[in-house]
Amino acid sequence: MKAGLVQLCSGDDPVANLAATRDLIAQAAAQGAGFVLTPEVTNCVSQDRAHQRAVLQPEADDITLAGLRSTARELGIWLSIGSLALKTQGDDTRFANRSFLIGPDGRIVARYDKIHMFDVDVSATETFRESAGFRPGDRAVVAQTPFARIGLTICYDIRFAYLHRALAQAGADILLVPAAFSPVTGAAHWEPLLRARAIETGCYVLAAAQTGSHPIRHGKPRQTYGHSMAISPWGEVLVDMELETGIAILDLDLVQVAQSRQRIPALTHDRPFESP
């Protein structure tokens, strides 16, 4: 199976983002990818709540979800929509940051709501309060496909080793890490975090990222780190897309998952211990 990473510079207009995303997915499929991945918030990069209220939709009406399900069906590919910002139902009116795995028939095979919220003061000028706009999920997800079992995570989740360990121990061969990482924390932490999660779990780690200066017309400008990456189950960097938007294709060899875990079976060596 060939995988294709799509690196985007989404703005705050879902219509424009959908067109750009479909174009790159089609390029990846044309180059042989049977499994294509897009970044976090593929449909809309925005921190302007009023704008989000105006353009975001609930899952049932979302144009990006409907459009990309058609794309997956037309191209006959597996598609990870890294995430969509969506309106939710119920008393908690915050948005969902939700990832979807789409089958080659356009069916939704799995969905996952980001669990860990990026509520962080990176510096005096760079502060994030994701939980002010988004409501966290509370359920980890491993999806079965004919080629692999796939563990879903989103962005800041990468800092929580226990989630990745739980996904791998539940059978995941591949961990997905769609992201919109901050340039500052990306330069300091992105690659070692991805490599650590691959080494600890013996999983492939596939990380499609947002990159660059986003075309945002409402509210605060936003930059992201880029560097979409693929990491082998042994921890090697197979792909680093640097800063440009576009696609990268790689071969997935699931035998390497078993081989890595045979060499270092740490995943099966948990021990009970008293809390400190």
Ligand SMILES: O=C(O)CNC(=O)[C@H](CS)NC(=O)CCC(=O)C(=O)O
């Ligand atoms: O707000 C949105 O549009 C969608 N959500 C995101 O972009 C999220 C929250 S701001 N970004 C991250 O989790 C970056 C994590 C990160 O950079 C780190 O862990 O260092």
